[in-house]
Amino acid sequence: MLGNLEVRMNGASVPVGHVRQKAVLVTLLAEADHVMPPDRLIERVWGARPPARARSVLRTYLSNLRRVLNHTGITITWHDTGYRLAVRSGAVDLHRFRHLLGEARVTGDPGRALALADEALALWRGEPLAELDTPWAHSTREQLCQERAAAEADRIDWALECGRHGELLPRLTARAHEEPLDERLAGQLMLALYRAGRQAEALERYQHTRQRLGAELGIDPGPALQDLHQRILTADPSTSSLADAPRSAVTPRQLPAPPAPFHGRDAELSRLDAALEAPDRATTVVISAIAGAGGIGKTWLALHWAHRNADRFPDGHLFVDLRGFSPDGEPMNPAVAVRGFLDTFGIDPRSIPADPHAQAALFRSLVVDKQMLIVLDNAADTSQVLPLLPGGRSCTVIVTSRNRLSGLITGHGARHLHLDVLTDAEAHAVLTDRLGRARVDTEPAAAGRLVSLCGGFPLALSIIAGHAQTQPRLPLAALAAELSDLGLGALDDDDPTASLPEVLSWSRRSLSPGHATVFALLGIAAGPDISLAAAASLVGCKPSEARTLLRALDQASLIAQDVSGRYHLHDLVRQYAGEAVLREMSVTDRENALLRWVDFHLHTAHGAHRLLDPHAVFVEPDEPTPGCAPVSFSDSAAALAWFDSEHRNLLAAHQLAVTRGRHEAAWQLALALTTFHHWRGHLHDDLVVWQTCLPSADHVAHPAARTTTHRFLGRALTRVRRYEEAAGHLQRALAVAEENGDLLNQAHAHRGLHWVRELEGDDRAALEHALRALALFRTLDNAMWEIRALNNVGWFNARLGRYDEAREYCQAALALHARHPVLDDGRAGTLDTLGFIDHHNGDHVSAIGHYRQALALRRELGNEYEVANTLDNLGYPHAALGQHHHARAAWQEALKLYRTQERHEDAVRAQHRIDSLNDADAAP
Structure with missing residues (x-):
């Protein structure tokens, strides 16, 4: 919304009607997630001359907006005293602009700050609120223009620090001519001239500015500009940029702190270890692609392994969060990541080519023979990763993503590692480590219930442990009850990185509308899993189309396919999907599905x-x-x-x-x-x-x-x-x-x-x-x-x-x-009865023959209930003939079936017969 009255979602303009209706939306967007009373909204949209039925018109606009925005993720609801617009973090340009600048101003890295400022300023599209003529619009427009001017000035400072004075000079010269009394601008131009080797012109610019200030305002330059003049006059080293400083070889150690606590994942860690010892290690770069759902612990695993093996990479470790699934913006352009790596190696900015492909080639040249670990975290897709792959064979790359990155696996030999939930034992160990053994041992049942409800999801466990740590007197049983009652609601948080619903929403936002619909419908299918054929009927499409849709969800780690071809959702993911379908699909469409x-x-x-x-x-x-x-x-x-x-x-x-x-x-x-x-x-x-x-x-x-x-x-x-x-x-x-x-x-x-x-x-x-x-x-x-x-x-x-x-x-x-030879349990039942008759007449051999025929028929039918009964009967004639081994085998198999079928009294009797047989065999 930084420019005109344009509303854009995911890079595309959203048609929201005429100017006043746009103004309602923009006004609410400006204060997203805050309640705005109707009177204040009317004043901001119409100023001092609202229409006679302003409230009625406002309600009509809001109704239209809700309909238009139905599938954008923006909601407008009434909350006690006013309207509240809810929108995902980073979706409003104004908020993103301020967030990016705030991050740039605290980063301490001029190169990073410059990139963030460029991203922020790129959000502007003309004059803010240009079509709206109200006092609020005038004041807001003025404020925004001041924020933009401050951002542009800060950007120039960061660009100067990065040695970009050559490209800045033409624009700075033109702006200084337009704004001769701007001392900050004058200082920036002086620095650019000085760093370009034009000291005399820099000093001349100072004199020109001093004269204009005196002539027009009757004042001298401020202390900052006077100090800069003195330092340029004496060629003070402090006037040099970071890019001009002598550079030395740098061994990057960029890994974030190792995660704690860490438990389990032994099989996955072993597979990562094995990749380094693989036979093709000498002929190809080792790439391990860790895929899994949001919150499943991919970064957790990658960093744990990286720190455990850090000494195997003497030339250093590179790490970048590619923000493939980020709450506050689009995935990182890989060119930005490449440039960050080049800065890490201490490359003179003046030596870095402008073309992104040339920068990627320079990066590959730098690492071609190095033994380095490169961790590319949170990748969106294969195309984002490719420019960051080293060119030689000596590096090791670990990529984490919610997507499977099939292109990386098939085209570059990456070793796929799918990450699933923790086992109950691993999850219990994590909870114990976070809360302390004493607290967990005090309420073992409640701790076990928490582990069960979290379903092995590391992020869910961390959130629950965090709640417990901040409330040390709260019984774990109370936390378990809350999680049982609220489900995902108990795993929500204002911090999007500590909210499981928010983390899952990042994955869902990356889906196409068709895939998102299928994902939501899977959340309301009542069974524990679903076959391809059942999914096709649920969605109302052909099985071939359903396979394509489900494959995309599997690639995005929102569902999983087992070896039998059936699809599963984790219980917490299923609950999230079910809530999504309730929000976004009509009752009719849900019921039909x-x-x-x-x-x-x-x-x-x-x-x-x-x-x-x-x-x-x-x-x-x-x-x-x-x-x-x-x-x-x-x-x-x-x-x-x-x-x-x-x-x-x-x-x-x-x-x-x-x-x-x-x-x-x-x-x-x-x-x-x-x-x-x-x-x-x-x-x-x-x-x-x-x-x-x-x-x-x-x-x-x-x-x-x-x-x-x-x-x-x-x-x-x-x-x-x-x-x-x-x-x-x-x-x-x-x-x-x-x-x-x-x-x-x-x-x-x-x-x-x-x-x-x-x-x-x-x-x-x-x-x-x-x-x-x-x-x-x-x-x-x-x-x-x-x-x-x-x-x-x-x-x-x-x-x-x-x-x-x-x-x-x-x-x-x-x-x-x-006369009616059909495979049917009637013949098997009759043979079973004949076995009973023979056994009680003392003809045990004939009884065994009848029972075995009955047993074969019932096994062929799959009638396991009667199979158990016939096995039980078969044991008696064997026992009567002294064939204890055969009798025991029959009764043991019957016992197993009885237990499976929960036929407890039958199981007790079968066990008693086995015990009696064992006692008889043990007697002298």
Whole structure:
């Protein structure tokens, strides 16, 4: 905004309407992050003659501005007494101009100060507030012009110190002619003339100025100009510039102080060490590119390694922060970094070529045979790094960046080192080092909670440790509670470098609008990770387009791709992305994205379920939301593998469907998950899904929704041994099915009830339900369910000791299966029952054969729940034959599965059998 009433964001002009509307924005920008009352705003924009309905007009302007600025990062909000404009640091030219000059005036390095002043003055574009004619505009315009004049005068001083007197002389001469009474300008011209070898002209300029001051103002030159005249007259050495001083060889030692505390990263440090010993060390420069998210500790690692190995670089260490992701401006021009390195080597400014490419070549010449370490921190991209690479083979370069710098890796052989979060042990060590062991040991649980909530993010740990250090009496439990409640809000700070949200925002600002949208949407996808196909549906694009978008986010270290190809966000990064989508995307667009994500999981799960159990209950979902592209599978093995990889996301999609009131989707997704949950032994997940789904059943149009829901909830309760509740839901399912004449669900309800009665120890009641189920399945002419029902009747007869009758039912089941040869658990279950019959009839060898056949079928299906049961059964005939080794192996494998499936009572019994076997083997 330094010039006219122009508003620019990221180098581009933002169209904000006519002059008064611009004036409102510029006035707020001038005092960004401060509350401005409406009356003061009106006075500054319209002066003493505001329109009759000034407040109404002002509100209209502000509404228009909010709409125009919606995607620029600028927000205008009402705060109690007035309007407050919030904008990222460094986005307003005026603030950046003052910040750059402030930095230049304290740096102590004329070369650096000169570069900063040039950057500041380049922000000016004409006369400030030229289109606005109010008292505030007049006074502000005058103030800004004075600030600019002071900046230009300071710039001349710094340029003179850098030996740039030759290029300054023409302009200084012209300005001195225009402003003959400006003593500071006169002194600068005198110095430039003297340093150019024109002492006589410098003294003559003093006399000319003295005469004009006397003639027009009746005064003599001030003490400063008189002192300069005397020093030029006597050729005092103090009048020479730094560039004129004798120069000596310099060994740069530019590394910032080593970070403390530092813990962990052993593998990464070893990889950096190994780079120096690599076989190609003698033929190429060693470049290590450390990439990772903002706040992950890249500079921390680079500096720790650099200080640990400093003595291996006798010719010195160069360091520059390239400001690739900086809160207060654009990335550093690499030419500025090159010039800084040249100044470090003590090169006479008069010997430095003007062309940036020539300067880079001079730098390469200086380091070509030196053993130097060059640390290029916070690089934006490969192009920023290339001019700073040495030309020889003896140097070592470490580059840190939030981007992967693929060009540096492929084109220059850089060794990529991706930095991930700290382990819990490393994070705990960092926290202990910062807070002291006594404080951490006093509240170990709270310390562990802090470590968990920070998720291994070094910056998050540092911020929390800082809060704890500044409040030594505050319990760590209180800090943990605050972090749990506020999330990222507890990791915010006025200092942008100590604020995790601000640090993450620097990465996000570097994204294109399309990439930023995808990043934000990933924050609201409820699962712990996401596949390419699911991401494509979330965004509503083709998988090929999604791959390109996700690759860019991966390159920017905002997401990570694992070896299986799935994408992950750190929990804190996910929270930041989720907050971004709430701020920047309309409710409609967000909801449509979530609908596509839920529908992707529903429709894909529905198709996968058909492959797992073709005879299960199926209800076709509605057409997927436009933009959603479910995937299909060639066989049940692929479907089962997909269920395994997507399980937690499927649970999240189900919960989201419930909370969003998508009752049909919630119920259908529960159906699609049931077989997988059973086969894999996810008993508690299955229970939660059906409990959550129960209220949705009343809103589902399908006539069997309530019956099916009660039935599956009853089965889920049975598996976790809550028999009374299970029987209640199964009886309810049976009653509703009988009311509706639903024979299929009546049969399934009896199947559920016979299982409950079996586990309660009432095999006779169980057999009655099994017989009723068989009769119903036979009327339905469903061979697969009849096979299972025949086996169930056989099983309960066997449990009652009726082995001959039991075998007849099992043989009938196998005969029916032979006429319908489909890979199905019905045959496996029948073989398992025959093993039970053989074992109890004393034919242990035959029992082992039947059990092994059943086991092979169930492994092929992937039904790990029943695999555990069959393994358990298999141990008995082996033990009866004295084959303790085989019995122990079967029971140990069953025990492992029971524990995985959280079947605790079964696990206790299996462990008891193993212990008994061990005791028997140990007996004399």
